Amino acid sequence: MVKSDFQGWLNNMGYMDKSLTYIHEAILKGEVTPLDLVKEAIELAKKDTNNAFEYICEKEALDSVSKLDSSKKNNLLYGIPVVIKDNFSTKDIPTTGSSNILNGYVPVFSSEVVTRLENEGAIVIAKSTMDELAMGGSGTTGHLGVTYNPWDKEKIYQVGGSSCGSAAAVSAGIVPFALGSDTGDSVRKPASFAALVGFKPTWGRISRFGLFPFATSLDHVAYFTRNVYDSAYMLNILAGRDDKDASSSFNKVEDYTANLSNPIKGKKIAVIKAIIDSISDKEVLSAFNKSLDYLKEQGAEIDVVNVDVKLLKAIYPTYIIISCAEATSNNANLDGIKFGNRIEGESFEEVMLNTRTNGFSPLIKRRFVIGSFSLLKENQDELFVRAQKCRRLIVNAFNKVFEKYDAIYCPAAPSIAPLIKGSSNNLSDEYLIADNYMAFANMGGYPSITLPIGFEKNMPFGANLTAKPFQETVLLNIAKVIENGTGLKDLVAKRD
Amino acid sequence: MKEVNKEVLATAAHKLMFDMSDEQYDNLLAEFDVIISQMNLIGDIEGVDEAEPMTFPFDVTNTYLREDVATSPLSKEEALKNAKDVVDGQIRLPRVVK
Numbered sequence: 001m002v003k004s005d006f007q008g009w010l011n012n013m014g015y016m017d018k019s020l021t022y023i024h025e026a027i028l029k030g031e032v033t034p035l036d037l038v039k040e041a042i043e044l045a046k047k048d049t050n051n052a053f054e055y056i057c058e059k060e061a062l063d064s065v066s067k068l069d070s071s072k073k074n075n076l077l078y079g080i081p082v083v084i085k086d087n088f089s090t091k092d093i094p095t096t097g098s099s100n101i102l103n104g105y106v107p108v109f110s111s112e113v114v115t116r117l118e119n120e121g122a123i124v125i126a127k128s129t130m131d132e133l134a135m136g137g138s139g140t141t142g143h144l145g146v147t148y149n150p151w152d153k154e155k156i157y158q159v160g161g162s163s164c165g166s167a168a169a170v171s172a173g174i175v176p177f178a179l180g181s182d183t184g185d186s187v188r189k190p191a192s193f194a195a196l197v198g199f200k201p202t203w204g205r206i207s208r209f210g211l212f213p214f215a216t217s218l219d220h221v222a223y224f225t226r227n228v229y230d231s232a233y234m235l236n237i238l239a240g241r242d243d244k245d246a247s248s249s250f251n252k253v254e255d256y257t258a259n260l261s262n263p264i265k266g267k268k269i270a271v272i273k274a275i276i277d278s279i280s281d282k283e284v285l286s287a288f289n290k291s292l293d294y295l296k297e298q299g300a301e302i303d304v305v306n307v308d309v310k311l312l313k314a315i316y317p318t319y320i321i322i323s324c325a326e327a328t329s330n331n332a333n334l335d336g337i338k339f340g341n342r343i344e345g346e347s348f349e350e351v352m353l354n355t356r357t358n359g360f361s362p363l364i365k366r367r368f369v370i371g372s373f374s375l376l377k378e379n380q381d382e383l384f385v386r387a388q389k390c391r392r393l394i395v396n397a398f399n400k401v402f403e404k405y406d407a408i409y410c411p412a413a414p415s416i417a418p419l420i421k422g423s424s425n426n427l428s429d430e431y432l433i434a435d436n437y438m439a440f441a442n443m444g445g446y447p448s449i450t451l452p453i454g455f456e457k458n459m460p461f462g463a464n465l466t467a468k469p470f471q472e473t474v475l476l477n478i479a480k481v482i483e484n485g486t487g488l489k490d491l492v493a494k495r496d
Numbered sequence: 497m498k499e500v501n502k503e504v505l506a507t508a509a510h511k512l513m514f515d516m517s518d519e520q521y522d523n524l525l526a527e528f529d530v531i532i533s534q535m536n537l538i539g540d541i542e543g544v545d546e547a548e549p550m551t552f553p554f555d556v557t558n559t560y561l562r563e564d565v566a567t568s569p570l571s572k573e574e575a576l577k578n579a580k581d582v583v584d585g586q587i588r589l590p591r592v593v594k
Contacts, residue, residue, distance in 0.1 A: 108574040203553045217552050243562060250558065310541050317534035328512055335513070337587060339578030348589040349513070356514035365509065365516050366524045370531060372508035378498040383535060388549035390538045395550060426530050432537075445553025469554055 014040050016081065017173030017492040020230045024076050034065050034079025034123065041081035041125045044174040050148040050159070052168035054086045054127045055094050061125045068121060076233055078121030083169040083178040086127040087134050089210040090114055097212050098130045098142030101334050101359025103341045111210020112242045113179060113221055120237050125175065128165025132360075134181055134214045135327060135367050137189060139164025140420060143361070149193060149417055150493035151459055157417040160190030163224070167194045170224040173492035177234060178224045183214050184319050185412075185438035187222035188450040192462035193417035195452040195491040196224045197479075199231045202469045203445030204249035206235075207242030215326035216247075218319070218442040227489040228451065228480045232256040235472060251470055259473050260480045265299030267478060270405040274309045278433040279414045284461055287454030287486075288411050291463060294485030295409075300478070305405070311397050313429070314390050316436040319443070321387035324371030331368070334359065395444040402446075406474050407467045409482075412438065412450040416459035438464055447472045449479050452488040460491070500528045 015023045015032055026032045038061050045056050065079065072078055084090060087097045089107035096102040114124065131141045139147040139161035147164035148155045150172035159168050163180030167190035170178045180187040182200040191198025200222035208221055221238065225231045235256045242248045271292070279285060292302055336342035336355030343354035360368070374383035401408060414434035418424070424431050441448035448466040455461070465482065467475035483489050498504055502521045505528075509516055516524070538544060572585060581588040 105578055108570060108577055204556065246558065247552075247556070248558075249556070250560075308541075310537065314538045314541060317531070317538055320531065321535070332512075337579065337589065338575075342580040344590075346590055348592070351589065352513045353515065356512070357516075360514060362516065362520045362523070365514055365520065366527060368512050368514075369505055369508045369516075369524060370527075372512050373498075373500070373505065373528075376498060376508065382497045382539075385549050386535075386538055386544060388551060389544050389547040390541060392547045392550035393541060393544060395553070427533055432534070443550070443553065 014044070016041050016044055016175055018176065019227055019490055020076060020080065020176050020225070020233065023080055023176060024078070027079055028073065034068055037079055038062065038065050038081050038123050038125060041175055045126050045169070048172065048174065050150050050168040050172060051144060052128055052147060052165040052172065052174070054096060054098060054129055054144065054165070056126045057093055057124055060093055061123050064118070064123050072121050075120045077117060077237065080122055080177070081125040081175050082117055082122045083126045083128050083166055083175045084114060084124055085130055085163050085166050085178070085180045087130060087181055087212040088114055088179055090124060090127065093124070093127060095127060096143070097133045098144065099132045099359065099361070099364070100143045101336070101340050101355065105339050109210065112207035112244060113238055114210065116238055126169070128163070128169055128178060130165060131162035132364050133212065133331065134162040134183060134186060135364055137161050137184065137186065139190065141361065141363050146420060151194065152417070156419055156421070157459060158193065158420050160193040160417060162186040163190055163222070166224055167191065167196060170194075170226060171196055171491070171493050176226060177230065180222050180224060181211055181214070182220045182222035182442065183218045183323060184436070184442060187224060188412060188438055188448060188464055191224060191450040192412035192464075193460065195460035195462070195488070195493070196226060197228055197231050198222065198224050198450040199235070200441065200448050201235055201239065201472055202249070202447045204247050205251075205447070205470070205472070206238045207245040207248045209242055209244040213330040215323035216330060217326060218323055218439075220442065226491060228476060228483045229257060229260060231449065232260055232476045254473055256472055256476055259477050262477050263299065264295070264478055264481050267300045267407070267474070268405045269295060269300050269302050269478065270305040270401050270408045271302060272307050272312070272408060272410055273304050274307060274312050275410045275433055275437055276304070278429040279411055280430065281415045281456070283454060283456040284411050284415060287461070288463055291453050291482050291485055295478075295481065298481050303405070305401055307397050307401065311394050312437055313432045315394055315439050315443070316432050318387045318390045318394060319436070319439040320370065321374050321383055322391060324367050325374050325384050326371070328368050328371040328375065391443050394440055398440055398444055398446070402468045406471070407465050407478055409463065409465050410437070412462045412464040416456050416461050441466045445469055447475050449475060451479055451483055452491060453482070453486050500525065500532070
């Protein structure tokens with residue numbers, strides 16, 4: 001056996017590159033123990049070359065495994081290692097939001113989603129890197145530096161952000177599931193660049209208690225898996241009312257795996273013309289059209305639909321103004337006094353000023369100033385309030401599409417992952433529409449999922465499907481059919 | 497809208513209790529050229545100023561009262577655990593009256 005074959009054989013020995021259901025079956029059959037799984041995941045995490053982790057919880061994870069209640073062995077997540085984005089509070093585990101201002105911060109409580117995962121037997125093995133305080137989309141702005149795309153051994157392409165470390169951990173086969181958050185497209189965009197399923201359910205469907213707020217009216221808990229079934233199953237676990245989050249929905253939780261195999265005959269799917277028109281990459285368009293053909297073969301009715309181009313171009317600036325403005329207020333508590341990396345001064349004002357000046361990176365400060373500028377009394381009507389008004393028109397336009405259609409389906413991005421050192425024309429149609437339209441799902445709170453549809457230059461790209469609020473069952477059903485058509489599931493980037 | 501210049505941006509930064517270097521203000525001024533152009537795209541939309549501002553994705557009425565059952569908030573020790581300078585159960589700050 002030559003060395004590369006041996007390495008390949010070794011790589012296939014593990015379980016972390018398999019689906020949740022496969023690993024669960026292996027535990028039930030006694031082929032592997034939770035301790036084996038946690039050791040495997042931690043060893044892989046330690047060998048990570050993509051800068052995916054803020055903190056590897058080896059001691060904590062081994063302790064959790066030793067306390068597992070074997071009577072819960074039938075729970076799908078029993079003994080399964082998971083990774084958590086570093087903006088979710090994790091009791092007794094350092095949590096920084098990839099910002100120096102929170103260096104040394106150790107939460108005294110866990111976020112609701114982490115508690116739900118642990119109650120199902122999941123073992124948190126690491127906190128993942130992110131764009132600082134989730135305010136970025138490239139995976140390059142966290143305080144530990146650039147997070148790399150596991151599909152790219154040259155380390156020149158982005159993995160996307162802000163949930164970069166979670167995306168890298170799942171696509172590198174270190175864990176089968178990782179939590180992220182999605183305020184503009186922070187899970188659904190990296191999913192496209194890393195051949196993953198990235199899912200953001202309806203606003204209010206999953207509790208945000210314990211998630212560091214960025215822009216409250218747009219923030220969603222979201223996550224990565226490697227296939228649609230696992231995404232549906234994870235929603236069964238994470239969805240549901242939580243009194244600790246006032247925006248959490250009372251709507252009934254369904255069994256989201258129950259209808260995945262339903263026929264989609266007669267389902268109406270809209271493709272937005274201006275989004276397709278703003279994409280020039282032929283490989284992306286060709287793979288997307290193939291997936292449309294498959295949907296038609298399965299009986300779906302596909303129409304190309306017009307949405308006002310001016311509104312589509314306005315999605316990104318509307319998102320930037322609203323999110324930056326909300327972020328200034330949500331991050332006002334980061335002053336180093338009650339928690340965080342306090343820098344001393346002669347007065348309490350100076351303590352705050354020094355802490356914030358030293359703790360935030362230049363990029364975050366620029367975002368905050370944009371928010372503050374848009375909230376100045378003289379500017380509020382023309383910037384912040386106008387952006388909120390524009391949000392209404394954007395959501396109205398998409399609601400109108402949803403009056404006739406079950407889902408909206410388009411490429412998730414105009415191309416494969418951009419270069420880390422690349423630049424873009426921020427006023428082009430491709431940038432304003434194809435690259436940033438997915439924030440409409442945050443503005444309207446729609447459930448939205450990205451899944452892989454093809455490869456170009458050995459790098460993946462995906463498509464995005466979005467449905468009406470609380471129509472996760474329909475969304476996941478159609479997504480499963482797309483996955484069946486492409487055959488692209490359970491993809492893992494080859495390890496080094 | 498207020499003219500965008502270094503002074504105005506510095507005022508906005510100081511309101512948020514941080515400062516930036518001259519180079520960072522220059523970068524931000526350049527960024528504002530793009531932001532203002534992008535914001536003009538919103539201003540061009542017909543009917544935008546007549547629309548009702550949207551503050552949340554959809555209307556939800558969550559009316560409920562929790563049961564009158566005592567719950568435990570964070571203990572004082574937990575609440576102070578992450579503060580850097582604690583004396584006698586209180587966070588110490590620089591003296592106000594000098």
